Amino acid sequence: MNCSLSNVSGTAINAHVLILTLPAQGHVAPTMKLAYRLADLGVRVTFLTAECTSDQLVSEQSRNKDALPKIQGGPYPERVKTVFFPDGLKSTELDERRDTVKFLERIVKVMPYHVEEFIKKANQPESEKDEKITCVIADFVVAWALEIANKMGLKGAIFLSSAPGIVSMVLQIPHLIEAGIIDAEGTPKKTEKVMLSPYLPALSSDDYVWNFPGQKELQKVGFEFVRSGEPFLRTSNWVLCNWYRDLDPSADGLLPTTLSIGPLLANDRPSGNMFSEDLTCLSWLDRQPPGSVVYVSFGSTGTLNSHQFDELALGLQLMGRPFLWVVRPDISHEVASATVGLRNRRADDHQLGKIVQWAPQEKVLAHPSVGCFLTHCGWNSTVEGISMGVPLLCWPHTGDQFYVRTCICDGWKVGLELKPNEDGIFTRHEIKSKVDELLINGGIRENALKIKRLALMSLSKGGSSSKNLEQFVAELVL
Numbered sequence: 001m002n003c004s005l006s007n008v009s010g011t012a013i014n015a016h017v018l019i020l021t022l023p024a025q026g027h028v029a030p031t032m033k034l035a036y037r038l039a040d041l042g043v044r045v046t047f048l049t050a051e052c053t054s055d056q057l058v059s060e061q062s063r064n065k066d067a068l069p070k071i072q073g074g075p076y077p078e079r080v081k082t083v084f085f086p087d088g089l090k091s092t093e094l095d096e097r098r099d100t101v102k103f104l105e106r107i108v109k110v111m112p113y114h115v116e117e118f119i120k121k122a123n124q125p126e127s128e129k130d131e132k133i134t135c136v137i138a139d140f141v142v143a144w145a146l147e148i149a150n151k152m153g154l155k156g157a158i159f160l161s162s163a164p165g166i167v168s169m170v171l172q173i174p175h176l177i178e179a180g181i182i183d184a185e186g187t188p189k190k191t192e193k194v195m196l197s198p199y200l201p202a203l204s205s206d207d208y209v210w211n212f213p214g215q216k217e218l219q220k221v222g223f224e225f226v227r228s229g230e231p232f233l234r235t236s237n238w239v240l241c242n243w244y245r246d247l248d249p250s251a252d253g254l255l256p257t258t259l260s261i262g263p264l265l266a267n268d269r270p271s272g273n274m275f276s277e278d279l280t281c282l283s284w285l286d287r288q289p290p291g292s293v294v295y296v297s298f299g300s301t302g303t304l305n306s307h308q309f310d311e312l313a314l315g316l317q318l319m320g321r322p323f324l325w326v327v328r329p330d331i332s333h334e335v336a337s338a339t340v341g342l343r344n345r346r347a348d349d350h351q352l353g354k355i356v357q358w359a360p361q362e363k364v365l366a367h368p369s370v371g372c373f374l375t376h377c378g379w380n381s382t383v384e385g386i387s388m389g390v391p392l393l394c395w396p397h398t399g400d401q402f403y404v405r406t407c408i409c410d411g412w413k414v415g416l417e418l419k420p421n422e423d424g425i426f427t428r429h430e431i432k433s434k435v436d437e438l439l440i441n442g443g444i445r446e447n448a449l450k451i452k453r454l455a456l457m458s459l460s461k462g463g464s465s466s467k468n469l470e471q472f473v474a475e476l477v478l
């Protein structure tokens, strides 16, 4: 979807926002898109992130540099500055970065110091007026940064890069514990369903955002992370959410500070991409019939064991339809890369298939040849998919992906869910039959197109997300 960017303005306003997030693809991508959207409205933005992302982001920004002035018609690139803080995670220490618990511990240990130092330096009395930070936008996963903002007398916003329903889920944690529905570590104790919104499906015990199947330690850490963010949701000046009002018309009223501003899309500008995109898939897509291609991607985090990897490869072949499959080098930890290479070749040999390590996903989803999207239901992939009107086949792995799946299938009715067999495997036959069903289901396609139209409307001039973002910017300078 190449939507017209409403309110693109060459005029700078007197606001300098510091955006903070985790150095992980699913968080860098939407916050970088937010940075450029704010810059469209005249806001100066500093994007502060960890050094371990520097190579990727610098190379992406230099790739996009030339496009920016053409879109903006002004001195646009200077309005978004990316600054890196030392994180001690040298690029060789990949294992430490892949261990989510260790990675989070490391970032949480070093980041607060650098955030505080950065603001102190920017806000020295002798600093230029436009250098001075006036507001901190903290991704929910680093919500603690608002304590620093508060201490330094700055305004603060939480940014939520997940689905509607999640804010309500977080706010209900004290009640869930008190009612004995979950214990103090987030483990479900009762199977009763919980209403999050009159417009969304009820929350079941499998759908908690801190559900990391088979990873007890991660569940504990995840639950603590989510729980510790709750007070900041209630006290921040704004809660900015990467969804649009029609996905849950009640969500903006949940807290007086909630503003839906999504879907955040790159529209050919930097998208916070940390991996190099294989653009050959676009010309390959050009050669496929309209609505025929099954796009398969599990974001930056989804992994498969070797058995499941094989079963998926066989399912894609069995389908007999064109497929575009993103096979990240780390998609399967259990097999050596050489073996993955062999598997790739075997699937790629099939004349209908195209395999890439990383795709230009927004462009792929907007391509008329794409008929459906087999996704892990990461929120960015989901919001990109529904904004392009693509029916979704859901294969959630962890965290918010379970509730997102429930919303896709039972709430917005824009997709179907894969079901595992009794051994927990998603078989080749299940994959083939659900793809077949999804591609012929007229009701789902109609819903997907309707939800796409609503996304476009929310972003157009006077649309709910545009108005909310303009309101946020207006309040920034009050």
Ligand SMILES: O=c1ccn([C@@H]2O[C@H](COP(=O)(O)OP(=O)(O)O[C@H]3O[C@H](CO)[C@@H](O)[C@H](O)[C@H]3O)[C@@H](O)[C@H]2O)c(=O)[nH]1
Residues within 6 Å of the ligand: 025, 026, 027, 029, 030, 161, 162, 273, 297, 298, 299, 300, 301, 302, 326, 357, 358, 359, 360, 361, 362, 377, 378, 379, 380, 381, 382, 384, 398, 399, 400, 401
């Ligand atoms: O080949 C690819 C694959 C992905 N992407 C982009 O990478 C991002 C991936 O984000 P997402 O779909 O949210 O997946 P994860 O990277 O797995 O994101 C993590 O962070 C999200 C935001 O909080 C959560 O919703 C997810 O569950 C969590 O796994 C999206 O913008 C995609 O467009 C590409 O550009 N090319």
